[in-house]
Amino acid sequence: MISRVFRGVIMGPPGSGKGTISSRIAQSFVVTHLSSGDLLRAQIQEGTIAGVQASQYIEKGELVPDDLVVQLILAELHTSLKNKNWLLDGFPSTVSQAKTLQKNFSLSCVLSLNVPDDVIIERVKNRWVHAGSGRTYHIQFKPPKVPGLDDVTGEPLIQRQDDKPETVETRLRNYKKQSTSVLEFYRERGLLQEFTGRESNEIWPRVQAYLSSLIDKKQDKSVKRLKIT
Numbered sequence: 382m383i384s385r386v387f388r389g390v391i392m393g394p395p396g397s398g399k400g401t402i403s404s405r406i407a408q409s410f411v412v413t414h415l416s417s418g419d420l421l422r423a424q425i426q427e428g429t430i431a432g433v434q435a436s437q438y439i440e441k442g443e444l445v446p447d448d449l450v451v452q453l454i455l456a457e458l459h460t461s462l463k464n465k466n467w468l469l470d471g472f473p474s475t476v477s478q479a480k481t482l483q484k485n486f487s488l489s490c491v492l493s494l495n496v497p498d499d500v501i502i503e504r505v506k507n508r509w510v511h512a513g514s515g516r517t518y519h520i521q522f523k524p525p526k527v528p529g530l531d532d533v534t535g536e537p538l539i540q541r542q543d544d545k546p547e548t549v550e551t552r553l554r555n556y557k558k559q560s561t562s563v564l565e566f567y568r569e570r571g572l573l574q575e576f577t578g579r580e581s582n583e584i585w586p587r588v589q590a591y592l593s594s595l596i597d598k599k600q601d602k603s604v605k606r607l608k609i610t
């Protein structure tokens with residue numbers, strides 16, 4: 382059933398391909414991708430109070446307090462993404478966040494990526510990002526056109542502080558601890574669609590086929606990835 386507005390969530394452990402699959406969804410459908418991690422990193426870059434608070438948790442691989450991230454996400458959904466198709470990446474990460482989201486919006490679906498830990502740990506080692514846009518690259522899987530530089534701006538790529546192996550281990554542990562109840566919350570509501578695999582290129586066609594039944598492709602073009610100023 383194609384509903385008027387698409388409101389989706391994509392879940393998965395760090396490095397599972399949420400950003401990769403989300404950008405393909407944004408290219409294939411009229412959907413704007415909003416990453417809670419990108420929002421938080423933008424706050425840190427701007428040196429806001431929220432950014433200073435969030436950085437203390439992010440650098441340890443721990444979740445940022447619910448009220449802080451809820452405020453940032455809801456502000457975007459009620460303004461720049463009002464009446465638009467959107468896909469949330471990395472939010473909700475707790476049941477409390479899921480309940481708050483449910484009070485504000487009814488979701489079309491929740492996609493969950495199941496990728497083995499050994500694949501994730503190897504992948505994140507070679508993840509490079511363009512801090513300003515959140516675009517991600519990978520030495521083998523998605524290399525930049527010019528080594529070390531962002532394809533769009535030509536600015537230097539960096540590795541995230543929280544992508545260090547010991548922090549990734551913490552984030553993986555925290556994801557497993559927190560996500561079980563969030564996945565159950567959505568499974569009980571018949572919203573959860575799980576995709577298991579080792580490569581994004583094998584998962585993507587299954588995601589694309591599933592979303593084709595939910596998203597109306599004919600709608601006017603909307604912004605692909607919310608530019609977080």
Ligand SMILES: Nc1nc2c(ncn2[C@@H]2O[C@H](COP(=O)(O)OP(=O)(O)O)[C@@H](O)[C@H]2O)c(=O)[nH]1
Nearest residue numbers: 396397398399400401504508518519522580581
């Ligand atoms: N080798 C390989 N790397 C991938 C694959 N999918 C994504 N990546 C890369 O692995 C890293 C993590 O992917 P990302 O989409 O950022 O995952 P997220 O943390 O869940 O958003 C990035 O550097 C991606 O470019 C894949 O199928 N194979």
Ligand SMILES: Nc1ncnc2c1ncn2[C@@H]1O[C@H](COP(=O)(O)OP(=O)(O)O)[C@@H](O)[C@H]1O
Nearest residue numbers: 394395396417418439443444445450471472474
């Ligand atoms: N919904 C959220 N609730 C609390 N903290 C969050 C949330 N989303 C992101 N964060 C914080 O930002 C960090 C980076 O998130 P993210 O960019 O989604 O990582 P990845 O995409 O690699 O899984 C997380 O480790 C966590 O500290």
